[in-house]
Amino acid sequence: MIVKPRAFSRGIHIAGHKSPTEHLPAERLPAPSELVLPLSQSVGAPATPVVTVGQTIRRGECIATRSGAVSADLHASMAGEVTFIGPRPDGRGGMTPCIVIAPSAAREDAFLAPLHDPSPEEIVARIGECGIVGMGGAGFPTQVKLTPPAPVDTLILNGAECEPYLTCDDVLMQTKSEEIVRGAKYLAKALGVSRVLIAIEKNKPEAIGKFFETDLEVVVLKKQYPMGAEKQLIYCCTGRKVPLGKLPANVGVIVQNVATAFAVCEAVEQGKPLIERIVTVSGGGIAQPKNLICPVGAPLSALAEACGGEQNAVKLVAGGPMTGAALTGEEAVVTKTTGGFLFLTREETNADEPTPCINCGRCADACPMKLMPMQTEFYTNAKEYENAAKYGGVLACIECGVCSYVCPARRPLAQAIKTAKAELRRKS
Amino acid sequence: MKILSTAPHIKTRRTTRSIMLDVLIALLPASIAGIVYFGWQAAVIIVISLAAAVLTEFVWYLIEHKVWRDARETVRAWAAQFDCTSLVTGLLLALCLPAHIDGWYMPLLGSIFAVGVVKMLFGGTGKNIVNPAIAGRIFLFISFTAMTVYPAANFGPLGEVSLDRLQTGATTLTSGLQGGEMLSNLDLFLGTGVAGCIGETCKLALLVGFVYLCVRGVVKWYLPLLYIAVTGLFAVALEGFDFTWFLPSVLSGGLILGACFMATDYVTTPKSKLGNIIYFVALGLLTAGLRKTTGIEVVSFCILLMNFTVFLIDLAIKPRPFGYVRSKKEAKK
Numbered sequence: 001m002i003v004k005p006r007a008f009s010r011g012i013h014i015a016g017h018k019s020p021t022e023h024l025p026a027e028r029l030p031a032p033s034e035l036v037l038p039l040s041q042s043v044g045a046p047a048t049p050v051v052t053v054g055q056t057i058r059r060g061e062c063i064a065t066r067s068g069a070v071s072a073d074l075h076a077s078m079a080g081e082v083t084f085i086g087p088r089p090d091g092r093g094g095m096t097p098c099i100v101i102a103p104s105a106a107r108e109d110a111f112l113a114p115l116h117d118p119s120p121e122e123i124v125a126r127i128g129e130c131g132i133v134g135m136g137g138a139g140f141p142t143q144v145k146l147t148p149p150a151p152v153d154t155l156i157l158n159g160a161e162c163e164p165y166l167t168c169d170d171v172l173m174q175t176k177s178e179e180i181v182r183g184a185k186y187l188a189k190a191l192g193v194s195r196v197l198i199a200i201e202k203n204k205p206e207a208i209g210k211f212f213e214t215d216l217e218v219v220v221l222k223k224q225y226p227m228g229a230e231k232q233l234i235y236c237c238t239g240r241k242v243p244l245g246k247l248p249a250n251v252g253v254i255v256q257n258v259a260t261a262f263a264v265c266e267a268v269e270q271g272k273p274l275i276e277r278i279v280t281v282s283g284g285g286i287a288q289p290k291n292l293i294c295p296v297g298a299p300l301s302a303l304a305e306a307c308g309g310e311q312n313a314v315k316l317v318a319g320g321p322m323t324g325a326a327l328t329g330e331e332a333v334v335t336k337t338t339g340g341f342l343f344l345t346r347e348e349t350n351a352d353e354p355t356p357c358i359n360c361g362r363c364a365d366a367c368p369m370k371l372m373p374m375q376t377e378f379y380t381n382a383k384e385y386e387n388a389a390k391y392g393g394v395l396a397c398i399e400c401g402v403c404s405y406v407c408p409a410r411r412p413l414a415q416a417i418k419t420a421k422a423e424l425r426r427k428s
Numbered sequence: 429m430k431i432l433s434t435a436p437h438i439k440t441r442r443t444t445r446s447i448m449l450d451v452l453i454a455l456l457p458a459s460i461a462g463i464v465y466f467g468w469q470a471a472v473i474i475v476i477s478l479a480a481a482v483l484t485e486f487v488w489y490l491i492e493h494k495v496w497r498d499a500r501e502t503v504r505a506w507a508a509q510f511d512c513t514s515l516v517t518g519l520l521l522a523l524c525l526p527a528h529i530d531g532w533y534m535p536l537l538g539s540i541f542a543v544g545v546v547k548m549l550f551g552g553t554g555k556n557i558v559n560p561a562i563a564g565r566i567f568l569f570i571s572f573t574a575m576t577v578y579p580a581a582n583f584g585p586l587g588e589v590s591l592d593r594l595q596t597g598a599t600t601l602t603s604g605l606q607g608g609e610m611l612s613n614l615d616l617f618l619g620t621g622v623a624g625c626i627g628e629t630c631k632l633a634l635l636v637g638f639v640y641l642c643v644r645g646v647v648k649w650y651l652p653l654l655y656i657a658v659t660g661l662f663a664v665a666l667e668g669f670d671f672t673w674f675l676p677s678v679l680s681g682g683l684i685l686g687a688c689f690m691a692t693d694y695v696t697t698p699k700s701k702l703g704n705i706i707y708f709v710a711l712g713l714l715t716a717g718l719r720k721t722t723g724i725e726v727v728s729f730c731i732l733l734m735n736f737t738v739f740l741i742d743l744a745i746k747p748r749p750f751g752y753v754r755s756k757k758e759a760k761k
Contacts, residue, residue, distance in 0.1 A: 008750075014438070093432070164438065231751060243753045315431045322436040328429060342437070350439040351431055355511065356554035358444055360694040364701070369750045374699060375742075391742075396749035401436030408442045409554070415434040 005202045006236040007222035011368045012402055014164050014225045014322070016203055017282070020289035021167040025175060026278045028293045029306055035078055035101040035297035036088055037063070041335040042133040043140045044070030049099055055082045058110035060273050063099055066128070072141045072336075073131035077275035077295035078103040091300065091318065091332025092325055101297065112271030123190040123268060130267035131336075132274045136169075136228065136257035137319055139337040142264070145256070146190045148249035155188050156237050157198040159207060159258040160221055160228035163320025166340045168278040169258050171291045173200070173207035180258050181214045183265030187256055198258070199237050201227055225322065226400035230255050232368050244396050279303065279334055285313025285343030294334045300341055301330040313343035314351070321348075322401040352410045363403035363413055369396050373403035377416040385427070388420040397421065444553070448512035450644045454637035455519050455689065461630035465619060466527035470626045473535045474522040480539035481518030485510075488548045513553045514543050520561035520689060523627025524682060524728065530574040537571075538564040558735040559696045562728045569728075616679035628685040638688040651708045652687040658712025659683060666720045677716065686727035687711075691734075698741040706741055710734060 040046035047064035051057060057076045064074040084100035112129060115122055128143035136158055157180070161169040173180065180198075188196045199219040200208050211218045219237050221227050231242045233255060240251040248255055259277060266272040275296055282289040287308025294303065300318075304310055316327040319339055332341070363373035376392025379385070388394050394417055403413040462470045486506060495502045518539050525535060542564030547556045569575040616622060619629030627634070642649040656678055663677035664670060678684070691697070691711055698707050711734050718726040 235750075241751045244749060244751045246751075313430070315433075315437055317435075317437050321438040324435055324437065326430065326432045326434075326437065328432060344437060349431065349437055350441075351433070352439070352443075355444055355509065356552060358447075358513075358554045358694045359697070359699060360447065361699055361701075361704075362442075364699060364747075370747060370752075371749055372699060372747045375747075391746060393747040393749050396751070399435075405436050405438065406440050406442070408440070408444050408447055410439065410443070412434065414436060418434060 005220050005222040007224055008227075008232045008235050008368060010366055010370065011224045011226060011232070012366045012406060013223065014405070016223070017164045018167050018170070018203070021165075021280055021282050021291050022170055022204075024167075024171065024289075024291050026168075026171050026291040026293045027306075029295070029298055029302060031078065031103055032295075032298045032302035033103070034083075034299065035076075035080070035103060035295060036299060036333045037074055037077070037099045037101065037297040038088075038090065038333065038335060039064055039074065039097045039099065041074065041139060041296070041337065042070075042072040043138060044068060044072070044144075046097060047071060047074045049085050051082050051085075051099065053082050053085055056080070056104075057082060057101070058106070058108045060275060061110040062129075062131075062273070063101075066141075070141055070144055072133050073129065073273070074099070075131055075273035075275050076101060077297050079106040079108055080104045089331045091327045091329065093328050109272075111273070112267075114271050115268050118186070118189075118268060120190045120192065123186050123264075126267050126271075127190070127264060130263070130271075130273040132260060132263050132267060133336050134257055135259035135263065135274075135277060135337060135339075137323065137337050137339060139335075142256070142260055145254060146187070148191070148254060149247065150249045151252065152191055152249050152254050153193055153252045154195045154197065154238060154254070155184065155191060155193050156219075156233060156253060156255045157184050157196070157216070157258050157261055158228055158230075158233055158255050159198055159200040159204070159211075160233060161204070162201060162223075162225045162227040162229075163322055163324075163339070164225075165282045165342055166280045166320050167282075167291060168280045168339050170204050170207055172262055172278055173204065173258055174210060176262055177207075177210040177214060179265040180261045181211075181216055182269070183261035183263070184216065184256075186264050186268050187254075187261060191254060193254070197237050199233055225402065226368055226398070229368065229398050229400055231398065274336055277334070277336065277338070279338055280340035281307045281343075282340060283313065283317075283343040284345040284348050285310050285315075287311055296334055296336055298334045299330070300327070300332045300334075303334070303341060304330060304343075310343045312345050314346050315342075315344040315349045317342040317344060322405065323399065350410075354411045355409045357409050357411055360408060362406045362408065366402045366406045368400060368402065369393070369398055371397060373413040373417060374411075376420055377411060377413050380416040380420045380423075385420050385423045388416075389424060392417070392420070394420045395424065444511045444513070447646055448516050450641065450646050451516050451689070452512065452519060454640045454644075454646070455516075455523065455627070457633035457636045458523060458627040458630060458685070459519065461619065461633040462523060462527070462626035465629055466626055469529075470527045472532065473525055473527065473529065473626065474519065476532055477522035477525075477535035477539045478515060478518040480536045481514040481521070481543045484540050484543040485514040485548065488544060511553055514547070517542050517547065517560045517564070520627075521564045523685065524561065524565045524625045524690075525568065526574060526624075527626050528574065530572050534568055534572060534574065538568045541567045554695050556695055558732055559690055559693045562690055562731050562735075565728050566732060613675045613679060616676065622680070625682060625685070628682045631679055631684050634684045634688055638684075641688070641692075647688070647692045648704070651704055652692060654705065655687040655691055655708040655712045655715075656683060658709050659687075659716045662713050662716035663719065666716060677719070681719075681725040682727040683715065686731055690728070691731050696731075696735045696738060698738050698745070700742070700745045700747070703738075703741040703745045707734060707738065710737070 045068040080103040087095040371393040379388035542560040
């Protein structure tokens with residue numbers, strides 16, 4: 001069967017760097033000696049702790065509850081004792097409120113009762129109770145996304161995984177396709193949609209093969225960055241363009257990550273909250289790249305140890321290399337949205353100094369949103385943020401990082417765009 | 429402590445220097461053809477122009493970075509940041525000079541003017557308003573009479589410029605425009621017997637370089653072709669739709685050198701795709717029109733003139749992002 005891969009205009013091709021981990025089944029991380037669970041792991045308000053220091057907790061027990069409409073519950077990812085509640089380093093140079101757990105050997109789970117043939121309302125409630133958030137990186141609470149402001153007719157499962165190095169979704173799709181399909185059906189039922197698509201980039205033939213065996217509609221995508229970006233993905237799958245400033249629901253589409261669908265399946269069928277996920281540890285600066293099943297809150301140092309330790313890494317990244325956050329050191333922890341930790345060497349990161357813009361236009365040619373990054377940077381450097389929006393189109397930016405990637409002059413274009421956006425938001 | 433920066437954390441291998449090296453490689457066939465056609469004088473002009481261009485940038489850097497503090501460190505820093513743009517300027521300037529010149533000070537002065545005044549005074553790479561090589565050529569053109577006399581290309585032994593075939597009044601195109609004898613299109617294409625600048629006579633060599641630039645993704649193939657096609661077609665229209673004018677207009681003079689290598693200079697072209705199309709179409713119309721009205725070769729003047737309009741074009745064009753809704757704009761009105 002020949003399937004023509006779907007593509008969008010512009011965007012770029014980036015070397016995948018996925019080969020070290022794409023065929024490695026996920027291993028379970030050895031139990032870490034300490035778990036640090038940040039209270040804010042999703043878009044929206046941080047959760048409110050409901051446990052006290054010294055309290056013994058079971059695996060899966062709710063330790064912090066939602067505060068506000070856009071927020072997510074937090075659950076203990078291992079049984080143990082709460083040792084500390086308060087600010088801890090977040091690995092990016094700041095502090096963030098956390099609950100620290102000293103895990104014990106107890107193997108007692110406090111999961112919810114499994115649901116059999118649940119109603120849409122029950123599914124949404126269960127997803128909220130299990131603290132499920134979008135696991136692709138943005139971390140929008142899933143139960144909020146399941147009550148869209150406009151009627152929807154299509155659910156797209158995002159298995160594009162266009163970020164280089166990361167293979168967490170790929171190995172999940174290779175090994176857990178049945179669960180993902182069932183999770184997708186629960187999501188579809190909660191939304192009341194009949195059409196469910198799964199979109200996968202063509203560089204994951206094994207995952208594509210698995211889903212051709214199921215009854216989901218499979219969309220094969222061209223290997224193109226940023227294919228996993230919501231607007232580009234919706235366009236490739238349905239031909240619909242999300243208008244500027246509007247949500248995917250306005251064109252009748254909801255996008256969910258494949259890992260989210262898997263978590264939904266576990267939440268409904270086993271009552272298991274979102275307490276663990278697959279994390280890819282890769283890059284030239286780690287001895288043995290691996291896919292690890294990690295409890296939420298596992299410290300990066302434990303992951304690095306499980307992968308044989310770092311070697312010559314000059315940069316540590318949480319997430320993918322195009323959109324992830326640089327880390328100061330190994331005090332970072334696995335959160336619900338962490339797809340990977342990358343140990344990048346000097347050759348990989350290419351940390352050159354910026355040189356003058358030569359106006360080559362490569363950033364504009366590559367921008368998937370058809371913006372003018374060089375104009376944005378020019379006006380942002382002059383602190384003329386209104387002009388940056390007018391001539392650069394900053395406000396439509398999806399922060400995919402393509403402009404900085406292609407810049408031969410090594411200009412920090414994405415950084416300038418983020419600055420301009422923040423300044424414009426502050427002023428309005 | 430690891431390196432901290434905002435995303436993305438990986439980057440393409442392409443650098444400004446690698447792009448400029450590609451342009452130099454693309455100009456090699458034309459340079460070799462020039463030396464073969466015009467002899468050792470052409471080689472000397474090219475070397476002087478290149479050396480003067482790089483030296484000018486070097487001296488500028490030394491003064492700007494206060495060399496007297498630490499000479500060795502300054503020179504090393506210069507070498508590290510050297511992006512080859514002045515080499516491109518020097519080579520392009522040499523390629524649009526006649527092989528028969530008043531003296532060796534001409535390419536020297538031209539290069540110093542192009543790099544020192546037109547580029548560095550305005551802030552260096554990426555900050556110049558007009559193309560330095562074009563400005564250097566025009567500086568020489570209005571300063572020296574040698575720039576109006578071009579020897580014809582010949583396959584004679586190296587070192588001999590056939591002075592008996594010197595033509596006054598610029599190029600073959602000019603003689604054609606002024607009602608004189610025209611060479612065959614094949615001669616124009618290969619540059620044999622064509623009077624002109626060192627680098628502009630052999631169109632074949634220029635097109636080979638242009639194809640290389642397109643393959644390497646340095647220039648967009650359609651922009652120079654747009655310029656060339658518009659020039660040819662407008663010339664045809666001006667001659668009362670006499671299509672025999674198409675090939676001579678396209679193949680003579682500095683059109684192909686200007687279109688493929690000079691007008692496509694990143695710094696002095698608009699930023700957006702639409703802006704570039706407007707720019708190159710306007711260039712074509714201007715070139716054909718001015719050639720007809722003035723009777724001389726005007727490609728370099730047209731590019732210089734259009735360079736000044738670039739910022740206006742950029743200000744007129746605003747991006748239309750993916751998902752742009754037209755009704756929003758109409759509602760605003």
